[in-house]
Amino acid sequence: MKHLIFSVTALVMLAFAAGCSKQKSDNRLKVACGIPPVSGIVEFIGGDRVNTICVLPQGRTPHDFTPRNDTIRETSGAAIFFTTGMPFENKIAGFLKNRAAVCDVSRDINRIAFHDGGDHDHRHHDGCTHDDHDPHVWLSPENAIIIAGNIKKDLTEHDPEGKEYYQKNFDLFKEKMILLNRDISQKLSPFAGQTFFVYHPAFGYFAHAYKLKQRAIELNGREASPAQLAAIIREAKLAGVSTVFVQEQFNPRSAEALARQINGRVASLDPLAKDLPGNLRKTADAIYDGFTSKKE
Numbered sequence: 001m002k003h004l005i006f007s008v009t010a011l012v013m014l015a016f017a018a019g020c021s022k023q024k025s026d027n028r029l030k031v032a033c034g035i036p037p038v039s040g041i042v043e044f045i046g047g048d049r050v051n052t053i054c055v056l057p058q059g060r061t062p063h064d065f066t067p068r069n070d071t072i073r074e075t076s077g078a079a080i081f082f083t084t085g086m087p088f089e090n091k092i093a094g095f096l097k098n099r100a101a102v103c104d105v106s107r108d109i110n111r112i113a114f115h116d117g118g119d120h121d122h123r124h125h126d127g128c129t130h131d132d133h134d135p136h137v138w139l140s141p142e143n144a145i146i147i148a149g150n151i152k153k154d155l156t157e158h159d160p161e162g163k164e165y166y167q168k169n170f171d172l173f174k175e176k177m178i179l180l181n182r183d184i185s186q187k188l189s190p191f192a193g194q195t196f197f198v199y200h201p202a203f204g205y206f207a208h209a210y211k212l213k214q215r216a217i218e219l220n221g222r223e224a225s226p227a228q229l230a231a232i233i234r235e236a237k238l239a240g241v242s243t244v245f246v247q248e249q250f251n252p253r254s255a256e257a258l259a260r261q262i263n264g265r266v267a268s269l270d271p272l273a274k275d276l277p278g279n280l281r282k283t284a285d286a287i288y289d290g291f292t293s294k295k296e
Contacts, residue, residue: 026051029159032075032096033082034089035062036274037138038105038147042082045151045169049162053078055092056272059248061200062086062135075100079158082151084137103154105147106137112204136202136271139283140209141181144276148173180277184284185210191291197236199246199255202271206283217244217255233261243290245269 028051033039039054046052053074056062065088072095075081080101083089093102111133137143152170156163192211196203201216217232236244242264246255259266267286273279 029080029155029162030078031080031082031155032078032092032100034084034086034092035138036272037276037279038082038084038151040274040276041105041138041144041148041173042151042155044173045148045166046155047165047169049159049165050155054274056088061247062088062272067092080154082154084135086135101154101158103150105150105154106143107150109137109143109146111137112208114201114204134201134204136205138205138276139203139271139280140205141177141184141280142209143205144280145174145177148177176277180280181209184280187284187288188212188291191288194291195235195239195241196287196290197232197241197244197258198269199244202247203269203283206280210284212287217258229258233258236262236264241290242293243267245286245290247271 028049029046030051030053031042031046032053032055033042034054035056036054036058039052042050042052055067055071055075056065063086067088072092075092075096076099078096078100080103081089081093081096082103082105083093084106085104096102114134138147148170152166155166159166188210193213195213195215196207197215197217199216200218201214203214206212207214215232215235217229236258241262243266244255244259244262244264245267246269248268248270255266258264267290269283269286270279273282
């Protein structure tokens with residue numbers, strides 16, 4: 001019996017030691033991220049000096065996601081937790097308090113109001129922890145550069161030996177985003193002031209960056225009522241809209257209903273794709289296709 005107790009105790013101690021030393025086990029800095037787009041930027045800047053864990057699973061929306069205890073435990077041993085301030089990220093940040101540095105990558109970003117494009121701002125949205133501000137801060141090239149800069153600073157503080165490496169990767173990322181911003185601006189500039197229709201109003205920063213307007217079906221975290229949907233249908237018809245965009249994380253029913261009413265189609269957008277540069281280009285291409293297929 002004593003041998004059994006010793007064995008179990010030894011296994012527990014070994015498991016604890018392994019968890020505490022994970023960030024050094026393969027000579028990489030272990031970091032955790034709340035959402036895939038941030039994880040993608042961290043991997044770009046950190047390269048082979050960083051071991052990255054992303055908490056939010058593919059296909060889930062952060063607005064109603066509650067991490068399980070085992071998911072939170074996976075972040076133990078991380079030196080840094082990169083967050084944008086989503087509620088589920090705040091829960092993890094509380095768990096990691098005094099165990100890891102909690103770094104808000106969205107610091108220094110000028111936030112815009114969370115708005116559906118109709119008559120009301122999105123107040124008290126489940127996914128927004130910054131008053132009435134839109135939490136989807138990563139969805140513009142300029143903001144992505146700010147986020148990458150913050151990540152570079154935080155990684156350098158924890159791994160000073162990698163300073164030049166992180167700076168080089170940041171410079172590459174910044175150049176990539178500047179060129180991407182130029183390309184998207186040229187592509188979408190003919191449509192300045194026009195409105196694209198989405199299910200969930202996640203693209204406020206993208207719209208703001210390119211002088212567009214987004215109109216959302218989902219209002220204040222709830223699907224539009226029949227009266228609200230009828231008003232949106234009237235707007236869409238008046239604007240000659242032929243495409244309604246729905247995020248992969250949401251039920252497309254309302255978007256499909258709107259598309260049927262305007263004899264249009266539903267197209268997919270993903271605000272949470274890990275490859276942020278590629279996803280911003282894909283978003284621009286999709287919105288461009290939506291505008292160019294407008295009804296006369």
